[in-house]
Amino acid sequence: MNFPLTPAPRGDSFVGLRLIFGFMLLLSLALPSLAHDPRYSSVILRLEATGLRISLVAPVGKEAGLRTRLALEADGKSVITEGESQIQDANNRTVLLDTSAAVLSPKQLTLTKRLFPEDPQSRTIVLLYSDGKLVQETVLDAAHPSFSWEATQAPESKLSVARRFVLEGISHIFAGPDHILFVVGLLLLGGTLRQLLKIVTAFTLAHSVTLCLAATKTVMLSPSIVEPLIALSIVAVGVDTLLAKPGERDFRALIALGFGLIHGFGFAGALAEVGLPKEALGISLGAFNVGVELGQLTIVLAVAPALILLQKHHPRAGRRATIAGCVTVILLGAFWFLQRIG
Structure with a gap:
């Protein structure tokens, strides 16, 4: 780009100053953030002939006292768990704690709070199985902090699950300023609305591929690799836009396609390790991706x-x-980038 130093009209200067102030405000608001922390945990409940089997999945570093965080009631009485076993995933991302309770054929189960209610951004995915079949799948957040199930109610519909995960995808985009900034960086050069939608669609196609690969654990990359690369992709987009010259060929769709593959692994980090069931993974994953696209x-x-x-x-x-x-x-x-390699 060529930026002439001739004085701008007063109106232009005023508009430019307001936009500069807006960008600086964005900078000040985003700096304290780790920029990509989905804060997901999960509670997996399995009603079996021998009792209630419970699995808790949480980020590594939060496993201390994890079992005591479970606020579960069966038929109005607090569930007392018995014993536990704990394993850590291969990517050092999450920990799985298995425990059980002497609860036989309950008429009602109620989870009264999320695993980490002190964190307003935290979400707990709740999965309930009965006789080996998934009958309920929900997401607890600050607005919907509890879960209740009755034996007489019908299994949750696929449409209901899809709607919930579309909203999760939208929420995930707006909770991750690094992805927002990457998209905004792609838009700064301007162009027609059709051109800009083409760029974002290329980004969506790319991250959809790696999101599916990572969430199904076909291909996995450590967050210690993915997160710094996402940060570098943001730097690269900013530098490319700053150095662009009028009349040059617009490579932004290709840039979005290439870096979108990396961002897909970042999106997958939100869902890959929380125990989503294989039988519902396609619906949840597809709906989550639709939500991400709507957010973009x-x-x-x-x-x-x-x-x-x-x-x-x-x-x-x-x-x-x-x-x-x-x-x-x-x-x-x-x-x-410096934050994530530190």
Whole structure:
């Protein structure tokens, strides 16, 4: 890009300053964040002839006292667990604790809180099996902190599960500022709405592939590799946009396609280790991915028209906003990279 140093009209300067302030505000809000921490845990309940088998999955480092965090009631009485065994996953990401309780044929089961209610961003996925069949699958969060099941109720429909995980995908995009910043970085050069949607679609196709591979454990990469690479991808997008010149071929769709493969492993980290059942994985995974795409399109529709109008009617302010955006993207990406390798 060529950015002339001639004075800009007062209106252009005012618009540019507001956008620069907005980007700096984004920087200040995002710096304290680890940028990609899904904070998922899971409670897996299996009603068996010999009693109730319980599995708890949580991030490594949070396993101390995990069993005491289970607030489970059967027919209105607190469930007392017996014994436990614990294993850690191969990627050093989550820990699985297995325990059991002498609960036979309960009429009602109630989980009164999430495993980590002190963290407002935490989510607990609850899976309930009866006679080996999945009958209930839900997600507890701050807005919906409890779970209840009665033996007389029908198994949960696939549509209900899909709707829940679409919302999870949308929420996951807006809870992960690194992915938001990557998408915004791709939009900074502007273009038609069709061009920008093409770029985001390339990103979606790429991360869909690796999301499926990782969530089904076909291909797994350690978060210690994936997370720094995601941060570097943000830096790369910011640098590429900053150095771009008018008239050059637009490679953003290819960049989105390539780096989208890396981001897919990051998305999968939210679901791969929480014990999603194979029989429901296709629905949950597909719906989660749809939610991620809807979240991305929301960002495009919010940011792209403003950038297009600014660059059309206030070109100098648009160039200043692009510079401010690139600097923000590069600084945040570099900060997260150093944070994640530290």
